[in-house]
Amino acid sequence: MTKKINPSELLPFSLFIDREPIQIDLVYADANHPRNIFETAIYQPTAQLWAHKDIAAITLLTARILNKKYGWVLELKDCLRTVEAQAAMQETDIVKAHPEWCIDGPDRMLSPPGLGAHPRAMAIDVCVFDKNNEEVNMGTPFDHMGPESARNYQNFSKAVLDHRKKLEDAFILSAKMLALPLYLVASEWWDFRLPAEIYNKYSPLSDADLPEQMQMTKKTDNNISDFGEDHFQRIANSVLTQIGHAYENL
Numbered sequence: 001m002t003k004k005i006n007p008s009e010l011l012p013f014s015l016f017i018d019r020e021p022i023q024i025d026l027v028y029a030d031a032n033h034p035r036n037i038f039e040t041a042i043y044q045p046t047a048q049l050w051a052h053k054d055i056a057a058i059t060l061l062t063a064r065i066l067n068k069k070y071g072w073v074l075e076l077k078d079c080l081r082t083v084e085a086q087a088a089m090q091e092t093d094i095v096k097a098h099p100e101w102c103i104d105g106p107d108r109m110l111s112p113p114g115l116g117a118h119p120r121a122m123a124i125d126v127c128v129f130d131k132n133n134e135e136v137n138m139g140t141p142f143d144h145m146g147p148e149s150a151r152n153y154q155n156f157s158k159a160v161l162d163h164r165k166k167l168e169d170a171f172i173l174s175a176k177m178l179a180l181p182l183y184l185v186a187s188e189w190w191d192f193r194l195p196a197e198i199y200n201k202y203s204p205l206s207d208a209d210l211p212e213q214m215q216m217t218k219k220t221d222n223n224i225s226d227f228g229e230d231h232f233q234r235i236a237n238s239v240l241t242q243i244g245h246a247y248e249n250l
Contacts, residue, residue: 002203007210008227008235010121011056012048013076015236020060021067023075023129024049027143028085035077037143038092042085047216050080052121053239054180055194059124061174061243062192065250070166071131077142077190078125081118083206084217086111101145107187109145119204123185123193128167136163142190150187164189177246 013024026049027035028042036042051059063074089095089110095102101109117123125143128136139160140148147153151168154161168184171192175182181198185191193199207215211224 003201004209005052005120005202005205007205007214007224008231009053010050010080010214011053011232011235011239012050013056013059013079014048015232016060019240021063021073022060023073025075025077027077028081035142037094037145038089039094040088040092042088043216044218048214049076049078050121050214050216051124052194053235055079055122055124055192057178057239057242058171058174058180058182058192059126060239061178061246062170064243064247065170065174066128066166068250069170072136073129073133075127075129075135076124077127078118079123080121080205080214080216082210082216083113083119083204086113086115086119088217098145107150109187114204117193117196117199120199120202121205122199123191125188125190126167126192127190128163138163138167138189140189149189151184151189152186174243174246177249178242 013022016022017024026043026047027033028038029045029047030036031039031041059074059076066072066074090113095110102112111118127138127142130136137160139153139156140146151164171182181195183193183195185193207217207220208222211226212219212221213226
């Protein structure tokens with residue numbers, strides 16, 4: 001029997017802007033975003049990038065490691081993707097034209113509504129920028145739906161393969177230092193998540209399960225009270241303490 005994720009365990013990455021070496025680009029909130037392959041606004045304009053506290057900790061420590069070693073900044077593209085958002089993606093023209101993206105298996109690029117780590121806020125999609133604010137070349141852009149996005153794809157320059165390895169190694173090191181589990185999606189170099197044996201213990205999140213301030217696709221009055229800013233700040237401070245102890249041991 002699956003458990004429900006308590007919304008109190010989620011926090012917005014916006015709390016860490018200007019405090020940590022990250023930046024946020026919530027691609028699916030903008031129909032005209034050049035990297036939004038769906039060409040429609042999946043998320044509402046006020047949507048934020050919400051994450052379960054464990055994937056948030058791994059991501060933030062990774063950002064510190066990448067910044068310390070290479071001067072890189074981690075750009076965060078997507079995390080919580082509610083069931084309604086997944087359903088909206090399935091209805092877009094591009095997904096209907098590419099049913100192979102949704103075929104079950106290790107190479108699946110899009111999960112049906114309710115499946116996967118994103119509707120549990122336990123998967124993070126990223127890209128990286130260098131100290132000159134230029135996007136680090138990973139061989140393909142985020143959300144490139146082709147075989148070149150796979151982690152084992154080798155037909156790239158040494159530099160590109162090195163960039164991918166640095167990103168992977170930083171995430172793996174972060175998870176190890178925090179004693180948290182991590183899974184690297186084989187078909188997407190940009191996707192890092194908690195393993196299935198973890199996230200499948202929990203039910204997927206719908207917008208109806210969340211207070212209005214956390215809803216992704218549309219405002220739904222469900223009588224769930226919003227959290228105060230002090231609540232999120234307490235969680236953020238706890239995460240920062242957690243990664244601070246690990247970072248000191250680098």
